[in-house]
Amino acid sequence: MTPRTPGARDKLAFLLSLVPYLLDRRQSTVAEAAAHFDVAEEQVRQSVRLIAVSGVPGESSQYQHNDLFDIDWDAFEERDEIIITHLVAIDDSPRFSSREAAALIAGLQYLSALPEQADRDVVGGLMAKLTRGASEAPIQVAVERGSTDGTLADIREAVASERQIEFTYINARDERERRRVDPLRIDSLDQNWYVRAWCHLRGGVRTFRLDRMSDVRVIDAEITHRAADVTLPDTLFQTSDDDVSVIVDIAKDAVPLIDEYIASTKPGKDPARVTATLRLAHIASLGRLIVGLPGQARVLDPPEARDRIAHWASRALSRYENDRPQPRDAAHS
Structure with a gap:
């Protein structure tokens, strides 16, 4: 099929598309560009010649050599290859570090x-x-698969197929319980994944953290409660009359990290810090929360909460001391 003759608007649209195409490919032949945009090869050649006399005028409002695009003319005329050797305006755009x-x-x-x-x-x-x-070669990074990836895949399958799941769960008191639930929705917060489900043991909607779930099994039983049948609040964690209130002094920058637990805040003596009231289902969950904010949060009240954090820190220090290699002389004394 013979490519149609483009109008002025089509030529402009093609020209605006051709430049980023060439920058992305770094190098292209006229035939490749023509096939990609479904245009005649001669139209590509005309557009490339137009690019080569296009640019942005300098401070003098006159075009100098460095104010224009440039191409490798030998490659273009001898081998029908398009290689842009000088960019204007685009080089000045902000780049990621x-x-x-x-x-x-x-x-x-x-x-x-x-x-x-x-x-x-x-x-x-x-x-x-x-x-x-990027402005320079990015730092080499690799994202390791998390320990919950397999669990997440199983729960997604259960949600899609409307099947119940069974698992062993470690609650905030470090107690293990076998649960059977109707999975309703999967959410993520910070670095953690959660599943909201109707718990058959508790007879209501509960939120479970995936890294506290083990021995997860999708069972051949259809769910009895669906998301449309129950109320799923917009937030992962909801307050109740049985919640424990804990007052902490916390850096302002760290507040968004525990926003789900914060009931109220007020300015602290330091402009960079606030005094926040946290609502927790169990005081036992405070340790994990505070240890995730090293140097940024300090428990003020109640005394039971301060004692809990002191005990947590003491246990951690004791384990560190026990695990630290002993000096050679001490090992043989």
Whole structure:
């Protein structure tokens, strides 16, 4: 089929598309570009010649040599290859630093590893563009598969097939219980994954953290409660009359990390800190929360909570001392 003759608007649209195409490919033949855009090869050649006399005028409002795009003319005229050798305006656009690009690439690697992420080619292409577009080579990073990845895949399957699941759960009091639930929804918060489900043991909706679940098994039983049948609050954690109130002094920057637990805040003596009231289901869960904010949070009240954190820190220090290698002389004394 003979490509149609483009109008002025089509030519402009093609020209605006051709430049990023060439920058992304770094090198292309006229035939490849024509096939990609479904245009005549001569139109590609005309557009390339137009690109070569395009640019942005300098401070004098006149075009100098460095204000124009340039191509490898020998490659273009002798081998029909298109290679842009000088960019204008585009080179001046803000670029990600190597650390910023590495952080984004790490996030994309994590997304690519999720069970439901099927279009990995798109993610891979975006990672490649970030690598090329950074101000310097990004720091090499790799996202390791988490210990809950298999559990997450099983629960997603159960949610999709509306099947019940059974598992052993370690609650905030470090007690192990066997649970059977109707999984309703999977959520993530910070670095943790949660499943909201109707718990047959408790007779109500409960939130379970995946890294506290073990021996997960999808059973051949249809769920008895669906998401449309129960009320799922917008937040993962809900307060109740049985909750424990804990007052902490915390850095302002750390507040978003535990926002789900905060009932109220007020300014602290230090402008960079606030006094926050936390609502917790069990005082036993305070240790894990505070230890995740090293140097940023300090428990003020009640005394039971302060004692709990002191005991937690004492146990951790004791284990560190016991695990530390002994000096050679002491080992043989």
